[in-house]
Amino acid sequence: MIAIADAHYENDYRIKLKFNTGEEGVVDLSDLIERYAIAHSLKNISQFKQFYLDEWPTLAWPCGFDISPETLYERATGKCVAWIEKPISSTNV
Numbered sequence: 067m068i069a070i071a072d073a074h075y076e077n078d079y080r081i082k083l084k085f086n087t088g089e090e091g092v093v094d095l096s097d098l099i100e101r102y103a104i105a106h107s108l109k110n111i112s113q114f115k116q117f118y119l120d121e122w123p124t125l126a127w128p129c130g131f132d133i134s135p136e137t138l139y140e141r142a143t144g145k146c147v148a149w150i151e152k153p154i155s156s157t158n159v
Contacts, residue, residue, distance in 0.1 A: 068086065068135045069086040070084070070085060071085060076092055079094055079114060080092050080093065085135075091141075091142025102131065125138060
């Protein structure tokens with residue numbers, strides 16, 4: 067299971083993440099803030115900086131927006147999460 071061990075604000079809409087795997091990377095979340103209405107308040111950098119690690123742990127904001135640890139891992143490392151990588155089909159059942 068992928069989880070975030072630590073998160074620090076970098077600049078703009080970028081956050082440096084450390085995962086429970088020991089891997090680290092920086093994610094730019096500007097595209098997600100534009101895409102999802104629930105995240106539009108995060109266009110304000112002071113509100114964007116208010117992220118915290120929730121109980122999963124993953125990034126979450128007081129406005130109710132959060133991002134799965136797997137999505138963040140893939141963005142930060144460029145690696146696919148193994149259980150997500152293989153599509154489910156009738157031949158896999």
